[in-house]
Amino acid sequence: xxxxxxxxxxxxxxxxxxxxxxxxxxxxxxxxxxxxxxxxxxxxxxxxxxxxxxxxxxxxxxxxxxxxxxxxxxxxxxxxxxxxxxxxxxxxxxxxxxxxxxxxxxxxxxxxxxxxxxxxxxxxxxxxxxxxxxxxxxxxxxxxxxxxxxxxxxxxxxxxxxxxxxxxxxxxxxxxxxxxxxxxxxxxxxxxxxxxxxxxxxxxxxxxxxxxxxxxxxxxxxxxxxxxxxxxxxxxxxxxxxxxxxxxxxxxxxxxxxxxxxxxxxxxxxxxxxxxxxxxxxxxxxxxxxxxxxxxxxxxxxxxxxxxxxxxxxxxxxxxxxxxxxxxxxxxxxxxxxxxxxxxxxxxxxxxxxxxxxxxxxxxxxxxxxxxxxxx
Amino acid sequence: xxxxxxxxxxxxxxxxxxxxxxxxxxxxxxxxxxxxxxxxxxxxxxxxxxxxxxxxxxxxxxxxxxxxxxxxxxxxxxxxxxxxxxxxxxxxxxxxxxxxxxxxxxxxxxxxxxxxxxxxxxxxxxxxxxxxxxxxxxxxxxxxxxxxxxxxxxxxxxxxxxxxxxxxxxxxxxxxxxxxxxxxxxxxxxxxxxxxxxxxxxxxxxxxxxxxxxxxxxxxxxxxxxxxxxxxxxxxxxxxxxxxxxxxxxxxxxxxxxxxxxxxxxxxxxxxxxxxxxxxxxxxxxxxxxxxxxxxxxxxxxxxxxxxxxxxxxxxxxxxxxxxxxxxxxxxxxxxxxxxxxxxxxxxxxxxxxxxxxxxxxxxxxxxxxxxxxxxxxxxxxxxxxxxxxxxxxxxxxxxxxxxxxxxxxxxxxxxxxxxxxxxxxxxxxxxxxxxxxxxxxxxxxxxxxxxxxxxxxxxxxxxxxxxxxxxxxxxxxxxxxxxxxxxxxxxxxxxxxxxxxxxxxxxxxxxxxxxxxxxxxxxxxxxxxxxxxxxxxxxxxxxxxxxxxxxxxxxxxxxxxxxxxxxxxxxxxxxxxxxxxxxxxxxxxxxxxx
Numbered sequence: 001x002x003x004x005x006x007x008x009x010x011x012x013x014x015x016x017x018x019x020x021x022x023x024x025x026x027x028x029x030x031x032x033x034x035x036x037x038x039x040x041x042x043x044x045x046x047x048x049x050x051x052x053x054x055x056x057x058x059x060x061x062x063x064x065x066x067x068x069x070x071x072x073x074x075x076x077x078x079x080x081x082x083x084x085x086x087x088x089x090x091x092x093x094x095x096x097x098x099x100x101x102x103x104x105x106x107x108x109x110x111x112x113x114x115x116x117x118x119x120x121x122x123x124x125x126x127x128x129x130x131x132x133x134x135x136x137x138x139x140x141x142x143x144x145x146x147x148x149x150x151x152x153x154x155x156x157x158x159x160x161x162x163x164x165x166x167x168x169x170x171x172x173x174x175x176x177x178x179x180x181x182x183x184x185x186x187x188x189x190x191x192x193x194x195x196x197x198x199x200x201x202x203x204x205x206x207x208x209x210x211x212x213x214x215x216x217x218x219x220x221x222x223x224x225x226x227x228x229x230x231x232x233x234x235x236x237x238x239x240x241x242x243x244x245x246x247x248x249x250x251x252x253x254x255x256x257x258x259x260x261x262x263x264x265x266x267x268x269x270x271x272x273x274x275x276x277x278x279x280x281x282x283x284x285x286x287x288x289x290x291x292x293x294x295x296x297x298x299x300x301x302x303x304x305x306x307x308x309x310x311x312x313x314x315x316x317x318x319x320x321x322x323x324x325x326x327x328x329x330x331x332x333x334x335x336x337x338x339x340x341x342x343x344x345x346x347x348x349x350x351x352x353x354x355x356x357x358x359x360x361x362x363x364x365x366x367x368x369x370x371x372x373x374x375x376x
Numbered sequence: 377x378x379x380x381x382x383x384x385x386x387x388x389x390x391x392x393x394x395x396x397x398x399x400x401x402x403x404x405x406x407x408x409x410x411x412x413x414x415x416x417x418x419x420x421x422x423x424x425x426x427x428x429x430x431x432x433x434x435x436x437x438x439x440x441x442x443x444x445x446x447x448x449x450x451x452x453x454x455x456x457x458x459x460x461x462x463x464x465x466x467x468x469x470x471x472x473x474x475x476x477x478x479x480x481x482x483x484x485x486x487x488x489x490x491x492x493x494x495x496x497x498x499x500x501x502x503x504x505x506x507x508x509x510x511x512x513x514x515x516x517x518x519x520x521x522x523x524x525x526x527x528x529x530x531x532x533x534x535x536x537x538x539x540x541x542x543x544x545x546x547x548x549x550x551x552x553x554x555x556x557x558x559x560x561x562x563x564x565x566x567x568x569x570x571x572x573x574x575x576x577x578x579x580x581x582x583x584x585x586x587x588x589x590x591x592x593x594x595x596x597x598x599x600x601x602x603x604x605x606x607x608x609x610x611x612x613x614x615x616x617x618x619x620x621x622x623x624x625x626x627x628x629x630x631x632x633x634x635x636x637x638x639x640x641x642x643x644x645x646x647x648x649x650x651x652x653x654x655x656x657x658x659x660x661x662x663x664x665x666x667x668x669x670x671x672x673x674x675x676x677x678x679x680x681x682x683x684x685x686x687x688x689x690x691x692x693x694x695x696x697x698x699x700x701x702x703x704x705x706x707x708x709x710x711x712x713x714x715x716x717x718x719x720x721x722x723x724x725x726x727x728x729x730x731x732x733x734x735x736x737x738x739x740x741x742x743x744x745x746x747x748x749x750x751x752x753x754x755x756x757x758x759x760x761x762x763x764x765x766x767x768x769x770x771x772x773x774x775x776x777x778x779x780x781x782x783x784x785x786x787x788x789x790x791x792x793x794x795x796x797x798x799x800x801x802x803x804x805x806x807x808x809x810x811x812x813x814x815x816x817x818x819x820x821x822x823x824x825x826x827x828x829x830x831x832x833x834x835x836x837x838x839x840x841x842x843x844x845x846x847x848x849x850x851x852x853x854x855x856x857x858x859x860x861x862x863x864x865x866x867x868x869x870x871x872x873x874x875x876x877x878x879x880x881x882x883x884x885x886x887x888x889x890x891x892x893x894x895x896x897x898x899x900x901x902x903x904x905x906x907x908x909x910x911x912x913x914x915x916x917x918x919x920x921x922x923x924x925x926x927x928x929x930x931x932x933x934x935x936x937x938x939x940x941x942x943x944x945x946x947x948x949x950x951x952x953x954x955x956x957x958x959x960x961x962x963x964x965x966x967x968x969x970x971x
Contacts, residue, residue: 032503062696107721108709110894123715149905165882165907166913177957178913178964185966187900189843191909232520233891239673289678289698295705308447325719 041236128155402615669735679753
């Protein structure tokens with residue numbers, strides 16, 4: 001039984017950017033760009049990049065088993081709706097990592113999302129995010145095009161956000177009056193500084209596509225933002241997940257289109273860009289009783305862009321046989337996602353390993369780099 | 377050094393009096409508010425919490441109606457005369473908008489012939505205006521705002537259409553029983569399906585689908601729910617009770633993204649009904665309610681040894697007979713124990729087995745606590761070392777009682793209440809105070825709520841709490857004594873896109889759109905961003921015409937009342953010559969934005 005609201009708005013897509021921080025003009029700024037895509041809810045890696053060579057896959061999944069996946073490397077396939085990514089993979093501009101995750105096995109969205117955003121091993125242990133700290137270390141400021149600033153970006157000294165509204169803008173004088181009134185308040189002081197002076201105009205309250213096109217256009221400018229963040233909800237597919245068709249397939253199609261347009265709008269700068277996905281956990285290897293999947297552990301990760309050493313699926317495949325699953329149910333993590341993110345951050349922000357370990361991943365030292373990014 | 381978000385402890389520039397208490401445990405006060413002693417405040421507030429007051433916000437609407445009367449005096453002749461001056465391009469635009477509204481079917485040619493005239497008449501009919509065939513300026517404005525200004529902004533569709541239709545005849549009563557709610561839902565579902573089918577067969581356009589649907593069911597129920605809560609907050613006399621009710625609505629959140637709007641009203645009433653019972657009963661009622669069952673997708677969760685599972689096997693259905701652990705996990709994680717309790721995956725599974733059989737409410741004889749053991753996993757299910765067995769339907773109740781009495785649940789509830797009412801980082805004594813009463817009373821909600829009142833008075837004066845957007849919005853409207861944007865009246869001629877849900881959405885906090893099952897955040901760090909603060913400034917400016925001329929709000933008087941007679945702030949407001957600036961200096965003042 002498919003029950004959905006008759007009239008359903010599409011909200012929940014947020015996006016942000018980072019610009020060179022004018023407070024630190026002397027910092028050695030890289031020309032490279034990064035788009036982080038947060039897939040909230042827990043991406044089903046086994047439906048996105050299905051391990052076709054694992055014979056157990058079709059035994060433990062029925063309704064959610066994806067038919068018609070295209071072969072990538074003889075073992076892994078790709079969901080038929082990820083057409084753009086498949087092409088990019090074949091061209092050497094995209095790569096995938098499988099059986100990867102943060103080392104968190106608690107299966108809670110909220111703890112899991114906190115960990116994926118803070119980059120800490122414990123939920124709620126720190127209040128800043130790993131992207132925010134990386135930007136801060138590299139001397140960037142950020143502008144979130146979202147209402148609350150996502151945790152993953154917090155920790156940056158100059159945080160701002162923007163989201164289109166239908167309320168009319170206040171006059172300069174009114175902003176000035178309010179700003180003055182907030183001056184002695186340590187939480188509110190400076191809040192309106194950027195608002196009253198900014199020139200950027202978003203094209204109304206946009207769809208994901210519009211927001212991403214806008215992001216690409218801004219990131220495309222020579223002095224434009226270096227980092228973008230896109231949030232996509234809806235990957236928590238407990239019921240009626242679908243297979244090559246259905247809810248999950250539609251989400252992947254949207255994601256694929258968004259990335260395709262992003263590439264188009266980035267123009268030649270796409271060569272200096274990396275796109276990377278982040279999700280809180282994968283889903284159960286087994287299908288559940290409502291034609292969906294429950295919270296699991298490892299998932300798959302997407303990397304795309306000119307900076308990616310493409311046409312490879314990096315994985316140390318743990319296998320889907322019951323005895324190989326974590327607690328008999330979840331795909332095991334064999335590659336720590338932080339190893340990949342560290343490599344991305346190192347390339348994009350030109351940061352030293354020590355800085356990454358200390359500031360970005362709070363003491364965690366990546367085991368090794370997997371050669372997913374081109375050597376410059 | 378890693379910069380982290382600075383959390384601040386403010387100097388105690390406040391002291392606790394009944395005014396401040398009414399902001400911490402209610403929605404503040406207006407200029408007319410009669411001051412009472414703190415002791416009397418506490419006595420009244422506690423009394424309010426002893427029983428569930430009747431919820432009848434509609435009686436307040438008459439007040440709003442009086443404020444909102446507005447006439448369109450333009451005659452047919454004037455309208456026809458004005459029309460002569462319109463350019464072809466302008467006429468094309470109007471035709472386009474009439475087309476989008478589902479009334480005009482001919483060519484967009486800028487020629488106002490028979491087809492256009494008929495379309496205008498049909499449209500005027502639908503908004504209950506004189507059917508003249510000529511658009512008055514007011515009507516043009518309405519048409520343009522709806523179809524010119526709204527489409528293409530990515531709004532939820534319902535926001536674009538709402539004010540075109542007359543809601544005055546809608547059945548806006550709350551469904552008091554689950555049977556009423558489900559029957560209403562099913563009735564609406566079949567009408568939707570019928571219209572969608574007609575559309576699929578190309579017999580009617582998309583616009584026509586909306587128009588016909590609205591004609592028949594011209595209400596959007598979760599709008600009603602926000603509206604009525606707002607009305608009751610601003611005009612009602614049980615603010616403290618409402619604060620707790622709203623707290624629990626957010627503690628057991630649901631979202632329109634996953635739940636039929638028709639279920640909201642009954643769900644909110646079900647939570648309300650439990651405000652003077654115990655946490656275990658509230659927990660049980662929120663968990664079995666179809667709104668929560670649907671939100672966390674438990675309805676089709678199937679026990680692997682249930683009769684349903686046997687049928688799947690027998691009929692060789694391409695389905696897997698297994699549980700869905702979504703609701704079970706949140707029941708342990710968010711509603712009761714929290715992960716700190718250290719439950720295991722087996723506990724989640726056990727809970728999910730207990731939950732099988734709930735949520736299938738689509739039968740005609742649905743009633744409170746509806747349960748169908750067709751999908752229920754037979755036998756005993758273990759959660760936290762205890763086995764739940766016996767009558768299938770009774771297992772959930774027994775589990776809810778045990779979870780409610782668990783010390784980790786007491787801790788969690790006390791902490792959530794303290795964070796909401798006292799501070800983002802509440803003092804340990806306050807949490808313990810509430811926790812102890814919870815444990816002593818086995819989660820009796822009257823006693824727990826009253827303990828929160830005591831804790832706020834006792835520990836709250838040194839702590840400030842930054843107001844979430846919805847609370848700030850309510851505080852503003854309470855202060856100006858009305859002026860709620862209540863668009864659903866429909867017959868009003870005030871066409872702006874002013875509507876409580878829309879405003880709350882713009883302010884970043886539309887309750888019915890909870891992003892995730894952990895509800896809206898209580899922490900300032902999630903709300904204190906430039907964009908959100910900008911919106912508060914903009915909203916006040918948008919409110920000015922209404923409060924200056926219609927409500928005749930006097931900022932000077934209010935500033936004296938709010939900041940104190942000899943305060944610098946009141947003096948500053950008095951010295952401000954611009955009405956708008958004076959209002960900004962009140963409603964955007966840091967002291968107004970915190971309690």
